Amino acid sequence: MVSHAGRIAIGIDVGTSAVKAVAITESGSTVSRTSAPYATATPFEGAAVQDPDAWWEAALASTRELVEALVAAGESPGPETTTISLTGQMHTSVFLDESGEPVHPAVLWSDKRSTLECRTIEEREPAFAEITGNPAMPAFTVAHTLWLRDNRRHLFDRVRVILNPKDEIRRRLGAGVATEYSDASGTGFMDTRSGHWADAVLERLTLSHDLLPRIVSSHAVTGQVGAFDRFPDDDPLRRLTGTPVIGGGGDQATQAVALGVTEPGRLGLSLGTSGVAFSASAEPRLGAFRHSYDDLWLTLDSTHAAGLALQWFSEVTRTSLPDLAPDPAAFDDLPIFLPYLQGHRDGGGGAPGSFIGLDARHSRDDLAYSVMEGVAFELRRLADGVDGTGASTVHIGGGGARSQSWRQIIANTFGREVRYADRGSAYGAAVLAAEAAGWWPDAAGLEHDEELTAPDPAAMHAASERNRAFTTYSRLLAGVS
Structure with missing residues (x-):
């Protein structure tokens, strides 16, 4: 193996299905990437929780x-050569007691239990969306917090701090109790313009400011790794003792960094378990969160089931994911797929997951195509809402984007060139670490290894017609369960 000895940046991503870790060198090349999975539990309908110990x-x-x-x-990884940055699923809530133990399983961003709490939030603070940048949603930490207080008071009374997943790992590393602007803006507790916790929201909801950690910039050092000095001498992790840990960012912010969506006018898609459309802007707008750079906001919207939809289809058809690669040019007159297998982000009564127009002549490949296409249609709908500049190119990443078939379907659906890079949120976190260490010039020069997919003119018209049908069915079936 070729030696690249020199400075190292490590990004650690506490994702929805696994922790992923990436190391990059001064050249920007990925030296290594690893992952370790864990499970999501559903203790009752609408719930989605994980164990922070598993993270x-x-x-x-x-x-x-x-x-x-x-x-x-x-x-030679270690404190003299290495900087660590953290990222992870946004909105997910960890409630810790005085001794640092979770009082309740972590409530995920996909959890739906707190719909009623969202109404309470907006009744008590009518200016909630104006202050925080987003309407109250069941995905947000603020809604999870009210649910715990109002439904498990004996547990809530023990809570001393509320963290997001990456910041819980930071705490366990011994690198401080802190968050940064992008994740803080996803809690529903932050005034996104000022960058401070929103006192007006906390007061109206009768919640204490003391429950929330300090906020730092994505590039600020929050502490050094201290947890590994207790490990056996032969444990490789001991090498990282004393290594600086920076703020990092929420997973969508660091995914944007990885894809180069770091200036206004760029549109990105993340095709992971969920599907996210995002664009950078110099000014805040409704639906925006803070970016990993102090002068930028990230406007985004998401669907809960993107890669999850194809994973579901793979499981029910007992087909491996690599075998689900339909030819994007070979299909028409297929079922329309509505990918709402886990409901809608706002917790409202939108259309359910559905195949529409299914009959006995349709094959497995037909349905696989419909699943990919339905997710592409939903991403197009989301992108139309966040892309204020009409970007001519779509920058795409995430595990689902490794499928060339899916990228072609997306290019045809959007009618734009798609630029794919095999760089996820952990890579973006590592870029932030390298920037903080002073050896990475910026995140704008990351296009050397991208794969381009142009839309097929012959397929664009059919995609447009089917997209209109998708929109019509989504509206007609809203509220059907």
Whole structure:
């Protein structure tokens, strides 16, 4: 293996399905990437929770494997050469007691239990969306917090701090109790213009400011790794003792960094478990969160089931994901798929997940195409709402985007060139670490390894017609359960 000995940036992503860790060098090349999975539990209908202890074990496993790979590649990871940055699923809530133990499983962004709490929030603070940049949604930490207080008071009374997943890993690393602007803006507790916790919201909801961590910039050092000095001498993780840890960013912000959506006029898509459309802007607008850069906002919208929809189809048809690669040019007169397998982001009564127009002549490949196409249509709908500049190119990443078939369907649906890079949120976090260490010039020059997919003119018209049908069915079936 070729040696790249020098400065190292590590990004650790506490995702929805796994912790992923990436190391990059001064050239921007990825030295190694690792992952360790964990499960999501559904204790009752609408609930989605995870165990923070499982995140920690996965973070240890993936980071240990990463350090081993770095050493094997001739690198010397440690406090003199390395900077660590963290990212992770936004909105998900960790409620900790005085001793740092979770009082309740972490409530995920996809959890639907707090719809009533969202109404309470907007009744008590009518200016909530104006202050925080978004209407109250069941995905947000503020809604999870009210649910815990109003439904599990004996647990809420023990809570001393509320963190998001990456910041819980930061705490366990010994690198401080802190968050940064992008994740803070996704809690529903922050005034997105001022960058401070929104006192007006906290007062109206009778919640204490003391429950929330300090906010720092994405590039600020929050502390050094202290947890690994207790490990055995032969544990590779001991090498990282004393390594600086920076603020990092929420997963959508660092995904935007990885794809180069770091200036106004760029549109990005993340095709992971969920599907997200996002664009950078110099001014806040409704639907915007803070970016990982102090003078930028990230306007985004999401659907809960993107890669999840194809994973579901793979499981029910007992087909491996790599085998689901339909030819994007070979299909018409197929069912329309509505990808709402986990409802809608706002918790409202939109259309359910559905195949429309299904009959006995349709094959597995037909339906696989419909699933990919339905997700593409939904991403187009989301993008139309966040793309204020009419970007001519779509920058796309995430595990689902590895499928060339899916990228072609998206290019045809959007009628725009698609630029794909195999760079996820962990890579974007690592870029922030390198910037903070002073050896990465900026995130704008990351296009050298992108794959381009142009729309097929012959398929664009059919895609447009089917997109109109998708929109019509989505509206007609809204409220049907």
